[in-house]
Amino acid sequence: MSASLKRKSCSAIIFVSIFFISPIKAIAAKEPIMRVLISNENKARFRADRVENIFVHGISSNHRKIKSLNLVYKNNKVKYSINNNLNEWFELPNNFHLIIRNSDKRGIWFKNRRYAGELRVLLNDKKLNIINHVKLEKYLQSVVGSEMPKEFPLSALQAQAIAARTYALKLLDKNKLFDIHSTQASQVYLGLESETVKINRAVRSTNSLALFYKNELIDAVFHSSSGGRTENSGQVWKYQLPYLKSVIDYDQNSIKYRWKNKFTSAELGKIFSDLGGVNGIQIIDKSDTGRVLKIRLHGKNGNRIISGKKLRERLQLNSTKFEVDLKFNQINLDNKLNFDNKIIDDFPPQSLPPIPVNYFLFVEGYGAGHGVGMSQWGAKSMAERGSSFRQILKHYYSGVQIKTYY
Template structure:
């Protein structure tokens, strides 16, 4: 046997060593990626199934690595029932406060209702309802959030700005007892694998771990669809004043749904405000610097009521509180009741601009800025004043 000595150049050896440590660091970084617990469903009736023939693995009360294609849970009175693969002949009872973990090796994900999800599905049985929580790494979570919150045809820089804002917002929510964040507009929209695309994956990958900070803490990275020309000061919507959430110019005039109207009949108004007998007059008490209604006085047939613009918006399910009003007499009602002793009934037309609370980043504004070649960093620093963009660190929490 002949042995040959192979000489390896020092530079090549150094490159190999550096590459090894970079790979190791990336692996460590990936393993330390924060996990998100996302509430994706709640109710009394639930169906979970595999996407293809690859079975699900179930762990929980009375089950240990059980392989099934699907499971159904139903809550009736104080009893929670579960059966597998549509086999209603064999039904199991689950105790309250019990938990079931559902896993799959299928890259196509797990169906929960009408949507597919990657990661782990955790089912919590509570006294009143069944909670379904998707547990997955924040970067995978974000690749869906970006596509759920923004049209993926928008410029990449707008999607990157959304990724950084959404990552910051999500991490700020961590620490709740049962789950970290809701999958609806209550927090930020998350539709699972249905909203993940090549473009959203790219937006998340190229901004990996980047967050928005102010004085070494994560900001409350609020965002909305469209402000109607000027974003709002946080203190004019809620009690809290954040220096980085101050009113700035928006660039959302190209939003096709910028202006809108909504009509309410006098019957609607009586249903919404029965304590004052509907609305026959509205007085705007004050408006914010951006033009939104801050407080109004409602005058009805039986009295009056003062209400904030934010609460008025919520009560009537309006797109925003950047609104003005028209009250018009109900001519049909007048012709039917031609008697001066009857109260004058009026219909309300609300004329509005924008969509959302108006605080923080305007998504339509970000879209316009990105279409003009402006980068994600500059977009974010326009809408969030005085912030820094840097890799996430636990000290920011």
């Protein structure tokens, strides 16, 4: 290249290239704005912090400086009141779009939390959608503190920041109204209350870094604890992704590494009322890592095969990595009730006697979450052993690259 620079013609070409490419890079480098759905209900209240005002666009021809705003959707109408004057209400058109912002670093109060950026309100499917428009890096300062304990080592928090950033970028502009939920349906976002100095440092020190596989953003899913080994994505969801492979986990110090639940026959009767209760359970299939894939329930009204995921939802279990047992006064009555805790062949189930009132279903399991991708407690353990955030991420996401996105 140095030889070519000696020629004026080549120099001109290089100059022109730089002139035209630079503006494109400048556009690509702009930090994205996340649209986070933080509420979807029939009423809402917003207020300023202390003596500050909030600015509301959409309730008059100009911005209005106010202390608080109440909204109610009822009888197909949206009404608002200002400054806690609940005796005077004004009606909004159904196509309204409110924008609430302020210049206070302490943010805008909504319910019992404060939010940075601006809050937008619109009516969708007969619900008030509250959507927080906030810069990505500011959003991440809350997500990292909402998803991972602030006491975790810095490199674990950095790994969480990069995984969360990648997850958010993957969803950017995929939907019309908002990009991401503020709950476990996406990743937890609790506003300004979740920020700490250490967490903010973790986000700033990894600014713009994201995870890629063959130059494409990955689905950077994560979970609390896998119970010793993470799961292949194809065992939990429809597709097996090359970077979401099962790997050994280091989560043995997790508070949910091993857990137990107990259910009475009366509780099972309510949970599985359609079956007339449960008087037998048979595990039909497990994944290679020990997670229940299919399970057969025996009830007074018949039998049913459901997924381990569905049973986890019904019983509100920490994970699908579990064993089941029926006991009475700590005496195992499996044989008496023809109860089977082992994986079985798919043969027609035999009828079982009803479970007496004083029988219990014990569930003993491992880990918390779906088990795919990065284990947060495993990341903590690796960090405590001296691993960097790059080593943590490349362990849990196979074959990925870590590089800047904007």
